[in-house]
Amino acid sequence: MIRTLGVLGFLLVLEAAGRLGLIEALPPVSVVLVTAAGLAADGSFLSDVGATLSACAAGLLIAVVTAVPAGLLLGTVPAVERSVRPLVEFLRPIPSLSLIPLAMFLYTDSHDAKIALIVYTCSWPLLINTMYGLADVDPIAKDTLRGFGFGPMAVLWRVSLPSTAPFIATGVRIAISVTLIVAVSVELLAGGGGGIGAYLVQAGSANRVDRMLAATVWAGALGLAANALFTAAERRLLRWRWAT
Amino acid sequence: GGGDGGAAQEKTTLTVGVVPVPSSAPLFIAEKNGLFKAEGLTVKTEIIQAPQAVMPKILNGSMDAFLTSYVSLLAINDSGAAKLRLFQHVQTAAPGIASVVVPKDSPIRTAADLKGKTVGVNVLRALGQTVTNAHLQQAGLKPDDVKFTAVPFADQLTALSTKKIDAAWLVEPFLTAARKDLGAVEVIDTTSGPTAGLPLDAWGVSEEWLTKNPKTAAAFHRALAKAQQIASADRNAINAVIPTYTQIPAAAASAMKLGEFSAEVDKASFQKLADLLHGYGYLKSKPDVTTMIPSKIG
Amino acid sequence: MLEISNLSHVYGSGPGAHHAIEGLNLSVAEGELLCIVGPSGAGKSTLLRSIAGLIQPTGGEVRIEGKLVKQTPDNLAVVFQDYSRSLFPWMSVADNVALPLRRKKMDKQQRRAAAQEALESVGLAEAGKKYPFQLSGGMQQRVAIARALAYRPALMLMDEPFGSVDAQTREDLEDLVLQVRGHHKMTIVLITHDIDESVYVGDRVVVLSKAPAHVVGDLKVELASPRDQITTREHSDFVHLRAEVGRLVRGLERTPA
Amino acid sequence: MLEISNLSHVYGSGPGAHHAIEGLNLSVAEGELLCIVGPSGAGKSTLLRSIAGLIQPTGGEVRIEGKLVKQTPDNLAVVFQDYSRSLFPWMSVADNVALPLRRKKMDKQQRRAAAQEALESVGLAEAGKKYPFQLSGGMQQRVAIARALAYRPALMLMDEPFGSVDAQTREDLEDLVLQVRGHHKMTIVLITHDIDESVYVGDRVVVLSKAPAHVVGDLKVELASPRDQITTREHSDFVHLRAEVGRLVRGLERTPA
Amino acid sequence: MIRRLAWYWLIPVAALAWEVATRSAGAVYFPPPSTILARMREMAATEDVAADLVPSLARLAVGWALAAAAGVALGVLLGRSPLLAKLVEPIVHFGRSVPPAALLPVFLVFFKVGTPIQLAAIVYGVLWPVLVNSMDGARHVDTQYLDTAQVFHLPRWRVVLAAAAPKIFAGLRLSVALALIMMVISELYASSEGIGHRMREAEGSVDIPAMWAGIVLLGVLGVMLNGLFLAVERRALRWHRGRTAA
Ligand SMILES: Nc1ncnc2c1ncn2[C@@H]1O[C@H](COP(=O)(O)OP(=O)(O)OP(=O)(O)O)[C@@H](O)[C@H]1O
Ligand SMILES: Nc1ncnc2c1ncn2[C@@H]1O[C@H](COP(=O)(O)OP(=O)(O)OP(=O)(O)O)[C@@H](O)[C@H]1O
Ligand SMILES: [Mg+2]
């Protein structure tokens, strides 16, 4: 209820700004929203959305199953972390956009290239959050299991991982939107295999600013929906945190 | 013509990178008229923005041919990363299809007024900057007197109307939109005078692809050439396909001013373009365009 | 069973270093219940952590059944002083208690039954489904005790296990520990601040000095078993021993910090 | 000073709801030291949190000096049962103690001096520069006490404040509280599990029932002031009162959970 | 010092392995590090590198500082105020899922081409991870800390900030590298100098070694900035390291 109020208020402000001429040169929000709603009935656009979403889902999944274990490793073995850190820090600031040509060269299928770039980019928030989460685990909690004779792996799995889960969840939350951004940007720059970005290229070269903004709205709305979905899942999985 | 049948061809399915602009129309005319099918070819298209971005795909063989501007063709060959060949000419500039425009209330009225101003172009060190430079020089300015900045065409109108740039180099359909929606005023017609008749777009392939797939190339070329003839003879044929692969509505498509669709490129104009680019330092070495035009395809 | 020789532990290094334990010798026989008393900040918890292999002492050694403790030895359970942080907030109370039992050859149902039994024995029969944050301080402490009891270790280390429960419950828990010890042949080291308690439950009471900790008193408690909250505490030996421990503890200067 | 009428608190709702307090009435006079005893899980901490305005009770009301408690009242200090988590780990011990004094009209130096004085009074003169995690359990608890004492509140709420310190320190702290109360006219509500302690420090002892908590006993302690650890505890009135409180507490059924 | 440097052993090893791999593969898009280094040296000799580096880094610093401050402030606010969170959170999750590149037309309405629009893009991109981490961190602060703060009437936000610091720093750590990325992206359009601009030029002329030169430069900058960040973090979270060191 309050949520919708917030969104409505925001939209009203934008609309008013547009109507009053504060935002020149762009179609008013209502026009963009109507266009965006119209896109829901556009089969080819929906298949573009499908292409983007499938790449995002695959990329996120691969990133989670690789980056979280990697973060657990780096977070628990300091020597490995110290050694790998320069390499990680070297790689992190490289924009995925600069890697597009390389990925497209390596993968003949543009869909695969897109997924590879998504994995690359959204691994970092997962990795870093996992590492910081591990640093935040209460030592008494760890000692408790160690005291019962559990080995390092069991402590990692039964104490460190659940304790870190809130950090990982935050990482996933960030990663979700990163996947969308990377997917759309790759499609935008490199085309191929459809997607919201490819739609943006088409709309752009036809000077359909309303459609470009409408497709952008879709990207944002997808991110919003994915986040809501994830929050619901998080509330179930990390029930203990939301209750306190 | 007529196909020799698919059996003899090296490959029958082609992936072609198309830019959603009028220059890609002949390919869709060919598809619509069954010219590819007649040659035993299946053509798949992928939307691209510029050939530079898909060079990796061309180099690793996942893309066969692509629409390219002559400027991109020259730039890529100049870099040495790949050897590209002109496969089929598409469009030559005609007056009034690419201009530098300013907002209607701008004090800028002539090329000379642009001194010290910011001009938006879609890509730096490419066609827009080159042709504008030529006109600036004619007006007595040096290329450095104007600051060029890269803004995608679609965003230039916004930038122009909110005065975030002083002038914009635009092509169709943006030019018409700028005139109609913003009342923009043309300062320079960049496809006239010293820059009249420059070649704009063509289909490109890599040299390697050409030598590896001579039969396919021949078949593909025959189909494209036929479509090119249809396009140059009948504007309506172009108008009819544009809405199928772009988001330009039919009415706007027929209102657009287009260049000249012809079968062959004028070598002299091509060389002139190359020399201009080299002259402004946008190419490292002075190219000889004849090396980029294969003697005979097939 | 447990042999501590010349144990020392220093926290930190340089000028800020803190000598928590120095040259401490102690041995505990199989099946013994040893109570440790000593001033706050002496080094009792540090000693316990060394026995559990949770810290590596900076000097001396700890042996359990002759084997040098380097990692946490098998078949050991600890009730931590900071019980609230040793319960896992993401698990229900019953799961918390059942978790260590995974190391035993028990299937899920057996684990669940053992956990429930242990919770019942500490008076928390109905708390199994709750989460730790839904319990009062004393209830959390009892969960930690139940977890250790359910595990049935050979050596049990308890760090002020009854500090947060009311007098009645405390007595019940003392008796529970004695009873479990009798049934299952555990060796128990119990740290307490309650002198009466140390004499009531202990077979032996060891008094530690202020930091750096070492043993200043070691008293055998020769009271009849089974003990009883009323009669044992009335017994003259009890009163006498209690006074003696009290004297030892009081005899120590106040710990400065 | 403090007026609690018909207080009830229910945690949660629906079938899993837990009635922690029901229909509790209690009033505390200005300058009084009230001790509360009651079984583990009764609702003592819940009562204390209601007085401090940390939870909104689901029924009834709490008034301090006639004013309904809606938010945390001014001039109040709490020593929490879970002391280790109520110290801020990111601050040194001295900073932890000095922090609340920012609300008083004191400059930095005065704050620092007051903190140091409070730390000294609890026997931690040299711990100021350390971080809480570098202290033993009992030391942490004393830091929490020092913080509350340094604040000199009009109303002080203490939830088992001496549970983790040794017998000797405990007595010292009991006397410290009595002495501070005498000097600074504080009203104190102290929750304890130690019946002797409740009689020794209290002007009045209130016994709570098992959950849902209500008052089952309210005893005035008429012992001479100043009290003395040896003589007061030997006094027949003390022995008598202590037995009476013990009977009241023991008379309660065991709390099921 | 030498010991510190020794931890960088992986970099030369990786470079060497990369050299061998790229030489044997001979793929056009993967020039060996030696070629990249040669190109970098050539660029450093023939071009005014400072003219590109200085404005880029200045924008990076300003943009990051603005985004970090705004992200932490906004995040903590949203994390602590359920009402505000409900009102604004949908817009936040919407906004952070929108590719900055697609927002260019919107930015063009408000910001002048050049440094203003680039700063806006950097702030926009960098803001989100800081905000989300701060928000999640602030939302789940141990209630015992909050109760203590409330009882003593301590400034709540300071307790929240300190308690959420580990998570906030995770967000900030992410944001440093992201700021570099956004610096590059913001220079792809509407700019005429800077590292990103140069990389775009290199891409436009398919100058692959020059593209890689940009990548390597960014990597080196990333390692350096991260070192700086960790030094600050070590001081700020000293208590945390001591407390959680098992
Ligand atoms: N957050 C909560 N959610 C649900 N139930 C709670 C919560 N906090 C306390 N309870 C329940 O309320 C009852 C009273 O708790 P409270 O902490 O007030 O007990 P107490 O008298 O302080 O006990 P103790 O002496 O063990 O500290 C307990 O049965 C407990 O399970
Ligand atoms: N992690 C640490 N870093 C530095 N000093 C520590 C650390 N842990 C404990 N100490 C110090 O070591 C000494 C002994 O601590 P320990 O916890 O063993 O005391 P204790 O006997 O258990 O006291 P209490 O009865 O108060 O729990 C204390 O003075 C404490 O300050
Ligand atoms: Mg201890």
Ligand SMILES: [Mg+2]
């Ligand atoms: Mg309590």
